[in-house]
Amino acid sequence: MDTNLGLVSVLPATLAIILAFVTRNTVFSLAVACLVGVLAMGNGLMGFPTLLKETLGTTSFSWILLLELFIGTVIAFFQRTGAVQNFSGWIEKRHLSRIKVQLIGWVMGMFVFFSDYFSPLFVGTTMRNLCDRYKVSREKLAYIADSTSAPVSVLMPITGWAVFISGLLIGMGPIEDAHQAMSVFIHAIPFNLYAWVSVIVVGLVIMGLIPLFGPMKKAERRALEEGKVLRDGAEPLMGEELTDITPYPGAKTSLFLNFFLPVLVVISIAIGTFIVMGSAKTMEAFLGASVVLGIIMRAQGIPLNDIIKTAVSGMKGVMPAIVILALAYSLNQLSKDMGTAQYIVSVTEDWLTPHLLPAMTFMIAAVIAFSTGTSWGTFAIMMPLAVPVAFTLTGDNITPLVYATVAAVAGGGVFGDHCSPLSDTSVLASTGAASDHIDHVKTQIPFALAVAVLTLGLYLIAGFSWL
Known part of the structure; x- marks a missing residue:
């Protein structure tokens, strides 16, 4: 049962x-x-x-566990067939x-809009070798992959x-009803300033x-001048089992069959199930792509034992990310049990006025999401709190104030999901780019904070001028 421990509730997060910033060890930090x-x-x-x-014996974690394992399998198959090198x-x-x-990479991230889980892994994995050759730091690649995942998904x-x-x-x-609710969401899209x-x-x-600034500028200078896409001592968030996979000797592979077709399978199943069933079956999409790609590899002469070994290597390669996700899920549940979000809301609710509502809603949602690392959890908490306030202020009429409030919750939630x-x-962006996770976070936060401050200012201007 959820409780509210007041100030103590924010201690774990x-x-x-x-x-995480002091030790540069995310697993240790989350466990402590x-x-x-x-x-x-x-x-x-x-x-x-x-x-x-x-926490881990739940359907939601089982889903993301299987999703990660199948994504790892697809990535391993890409590498074993030489598909990434061919691309x-x-x-x-x-x-x-x-x-x-x-x-x-930026355009590819926006193209794969249907899944904020697949997008950063796909962009990072596909573009990593190419970016290495052009001396683009892994931190920069992770930033590109991360900033075109959740921020794009929430706009679609x-x-x-x-x-x-x-x-x-x-x-x-x-x-x-759902039709009216979706109409409000669509009308709120232009107001989602943070994501845009x-x-x-x-x-x-x-x-x-x-211009680049802060740690990102330093990382890019290192990559360009020293040719080091990773800093000395960095620990890429992807196992060597996955990064060290080489193409199978002598296999006659195809860029279309081994790369574009599996991607089309993922997109078709994800979007198709969304249209037919109302829910994108992303995990099933990657399972299907894994099976299709495995069959293609066998038809191309790659032995079955090698295919299985490659799949297992892919699963091993994503284990560092899975361990962090497991502990992050546990911390999220702990924050919920301790009443972290409710405490943050309670100390700020007296500030809310009609003019300040979008700006304060965005700020509170951003703090909650950054502290807990979950955007959807933030939505579930803030929507029932902020949107009814907006309707009270508008006399139960759907006005720009309502749209802006809905968008502010969405944008604030994405801020935390984007850079916490x-x-x-964020973990998956580090995984796809094979970047040190804390290096990715440290280089991205200054840009995310700058966008958040700009968004807050725009909501304040809008609130006092025409909302």
Whole structure:
């Protein structure tokens, strides 16, 4: 049963974030934070394994576990067939510049909009070798992959994000059914300033229209001047079992069959199931792609034992990410049990006025999401709190204030999902780019914070001018 421990409730998440930056070891930081949290709740030392057992023995974690394993399998197959190398070679024949190579990653991230889990892994894995050749730091690649995942997914009305957010709106004010709720979500899309600006800023940074600063500038200078895409002592968040896979000797592979076709299988199943069933079956899509690609590999002369060994190597390669996700899920559940989000809301609810509502809603949602690393959990908490307030202020009429409030919750949630070291998509961006996770977070946060501050300012201006 959820409780509210007041200020103590923010201790585990805060400790995890601080330790992550100080020690550069995410697993250690999350484990210590979970242990401190269960002790603070009075559950004793046995509370830690109990927390892991209850959190990880769920359908939601089983889903992401299987998803990661199948994605790891597909990535391993890409590498064993030489598909990634073939794609890199195909791009290199176009004699593109360093900027254009990064822009391809930016566009690819927006293209794979249907899954914020697949997008950063796909972009990072596909573009990693190419970016290495053009001396693009792994931190920069992770930033590109991360900033075109959740920020893009939340802007699209045909994703699980849209279904989840609109589902939360049903029953609020005059919103009576799913059709009306989805209409509100669609009308709120232009007001989701954080997501829009985040995606646009990536392109501007790549083109040099926004200059690099902070740790990212240092990382890019290192890559360009020293040829080091990773800093000395960095620990890439991808196992060697996956990064060291070489193409099978003598296999006659095809760029279309071994790369584009599996991607089309994933996209077709994900979007098709969304249209027919109302829910994108992403995990099933990668299972299907794994099977299709395995059959193709066998037809191309790669032995069955080698295919199985490659699949297992792929699964082993994503284990570092799975361990972090497991501990992050446990910390998220712990924060929920301790009433972290409710405490943050309680100390800020008196500030809310009609003019400040979108800005304060965005700020509170951002703090909650960054502290817990979960955007959907933030949506579930903030939508029932902020949107009814907006309807009260508008006399139960659907106005720009309502749209802006819905968008502010969505954007604030994405901020945390986008850059928190506890976030699953941030972990997956580090995994896809094979970047040190904390290096990725440290280089991305200054840009994410700048966008968040700009978004907050725009909501304040809008609130006092025409909302």
